[in-house]
Amino acid sequence: METRPQTLGELEQVYVSMKKHLHTPESWTCCPILKESVVDESTYLAIYTMGPWRLQTSWARLMDWMEPFAKKGIIYSVGDGPIEGRGVLHFTLHQCSLFGSEKKLYDGDFLKPLLKQLAGIRILFRGLLVTPTGIALRGFPSTYQSLQKIMSVRNVLISAFEKDGIPFEPHYMNDICHATLFRWTSAPTQEMIEYIQKSIDSWSECILADITPYRWSFGHGSLRMFSQEITELTTFWTPEKIAHRGLIDGPKHEIENSITTITEWCRQGKASEIDIWWHQGRFWIGHDEPREPVGPEFLHSEYLWIHAKNPEAFYQLQKLSNERGWGLRIFYHTDEDYALTTTGETIILPGLPDIEGWTYMMPEMRDIVPTVAGKICSDFS
Numbered sequence: 041m042e043t044r045p046q047t048l049g050e051l052e053q054v055y056v057s058m059k060k061h062l063h064t065p066e067s068w069t070c071c072p073i074l075k076e077s078v079v080d081e082s083t084y085l086a087i088y089t090m091g092p093w094r095l096q097t098s099w100a101r102l103m104d105w106m107e108p109f110a111k112k113g114i115i116y117s118v119g120d121g122p123i124e125g126r127g128v129l130h131f132t133l134h135q136c137s138l139f140g141s142e143k144k145l146y147d148g149d150f151l152k153p154l155l156k157q158l159a160g161i162r163i164l165f166r167g168l169l170v171t172p173t174g175i176a177l178r179g180f181p182s183t184y185q186s187l188q189k190i191m192s193v194r195n196v197l198i199s200a201f202e203k204d205g206i207p208f209e210p211h212y213m214n215d216i217c218h219a220t221l222f223r224w225t226s227a228p229t230q231e232m233i234e235y236i237q238k239s240i241d242s243w244s245e246c247i248l249a250d251i252t253p254y255r256w257s258f259g260h261g262s263l264r265m266f267s268q269e270i271t272e273l274t275t276f277w278t279p280e281k282i283a284h285r286g287l288i289d290g291p292k293h294e295i296e297n298s299i300t301t302i303t304e305w306c307r308q309g310k311a312s313e314i315d316i317w318w319h320q321g322r323f324w325i326g327h328d329e330p331r332e333p334v335g336p337e338f339l340h341s342e343y344l345w346i347h348a349k350n351p352e353a354f355y356q357l358q359k360l361s362n363e364r365g366w367g368l369r370i371f372y373h374t375d376e377d378y379a380l381t382t383t384g385e386t387i388i389l390p391g392l393p394d395i396e397g398w399t400y401m402m403p404e405m406r407d408i409v410p411t412v413a414g415k416i417c418s419d420f421s
Contacts, residue, residue, distance in 0.1 A: 044191040044215040048180060051187065054216055055178050060170045061237055065227040069172045074114045074127075074264055075225040083260040083269065084211070085137035085144075087151065087197075088130050089253040092397050092414070093118045094384070098246050105239070106175075106222065109232045113174060113224045114264060127264040131163065131179070131219050131251060134194055135210045136201065139263075148258035148274030150204040154193050155256050160280035160311060160415075161186040162252045162342070163217050167244040170236065174224050177248060179217030182342060185309025190217065223263065254279050254397060254414035280415040282311040282345055284402060285327060288421035297325045299332065306343045313345040313417050318352035340366050345381070345417065348372040358382060385415070 045051040062068055073082070095118065106115060116127040163186070165177040181187040194214060201208035228236075256276045262269035281288075283305055285296035295301065302312045316323055316339070317330040323339065324330030327349075339346060339360070346368060348354035354372040361368035361382065371387060373379035379387040386398045394400050394410040401417050403410050410416055 044194060044213075046188070046191065048184060048187055051180060051216065055167075055169060058169060058171075058216075060172070062170065062172065063233060063237065065230065065233065067172065068174075068224050068228055068233075070224045070226055071173065071263065072225050074223060082140045083143060083262050083271070084135055084139050084141055085146075085259070086135045086261045087133040087155075087256060087258050088261055088265075089133070089251070089256050090128065090130050091118065091251050091253065093129060093249055093251050095249045096247055098248050102243070102246075102248055105243075108235060109222075109228060112226050112228055112232065113222050115222050116220055116265070127220075127223070128266065129219060129221070130261075130265050131217070131253070132214070132261075133158075133190070133256070134197055134214050135212070136197070137207065137209050138211055141209070143260050143271065146206050146258075146273055147204075148276075150200060151258055151274070152276055154196065154200060155276045155278055157189055157193055158253065158256070159278040160252070160309070161189055162250060164247055165219060165249045165251075166247050168221070168240055169218060170240060174220065175222040175236075176218040176220050179219060181217060182250070183309060189309070191215075252280070252414070277412065279410070279413050280311060281421055282313050282399070282415055282417040283421070284313050284417050284419045285315065286312045287419045289419075291419050293327075297327060297331065299325065299334065299338065302344075303338075306341045309343065311343045311345060311415075313347060315347050315349050316353050316357065317349045318356045319350075323353070323356070336360055336364075339368060340364075342369075344369065346370045387417075388413070 045054055114127050116129040118129050162182040163179045164182050165179050167178045169176045169178050181190060198208045254277060256278060257272045258274045259270065259272040286298050286302040286305060287296055297315055302314055305312045314325060315327045316325055319330040323334050325332050325334050346357060348357055348370055357368060357370045367383060369381050369383045371379045371381040377389055377392055388394060388398050388400050390402045390405040394413045396412040397414040399415040399417060400410040400413040403416060404418060404420060
């Protein structure tokens, strides 16, 4: 029985084993129908997400690199399509049926508890992978915990489908986290092949994009994933839950901002909002006032949302993050409706309408139930 990678090192090795050097036009598989304007009927059942995508500045350089062979194929980009010659960039958790399978209507509610387990995962797309049909982005979950969640859900899909009486007939066992970037619609020239093989490795350490999905779809997709070719059967909103000051069972001032609790949440791959002060020449944790000193290493975690409680803390946290290359997620606010983090997220303060993909802060303070927020920070799990 095939097994999926359990560590990021094992995932890297899978990509290495897939490395191909296809040196002749006959080595590549083309799909001419993708260039036609007709709707692609060769659909399949799948679990997928359209993002949200966050493209890095290197993306524009990648598009320039791909320009020489764009007329020979279809490029996938962010958007709803159809854009002439473009498909819609997406990440498929797993294909569930063969291409061209019958479009049956299924109730996908049985997937809800599984997909909830993926709340908060983040996938970095680093480097490119050559396949017989084109080029894909190499995806790497940002943490060991995110990788474990993805592979764990994939491992139980067959039993979940069988239990609900739905056939599970994937085209292949998905053991990587790729996203299709380009497919050939006509055979590449020898010159194009040499161009690709000469420079493909130069992208190996370049981070091109990342996603933190909060919306998953179960339905029929196509090779292009044009909007008119997609039939969504069920949509799942999976906002990440952020423990406000490390709390998940309601306000408890005596234990909020507990170093022990927050450290344990991070170890489990769970996010926490914490309050940090700059006082007496060092960092302190505490809400109403500096309560306990913390060292810089404590702050170095992807799972922390660091609320700078005084301007000096905001300055020192940014300085620390920049000097060590940590990319800390920091925010500071007074009485604004919205606050921006240093990593680009938007926080909605209590009482305002929620906005798709943004982070809602303490909805229980105004008896609001966010329906489209990408993340929710609350005292309650």
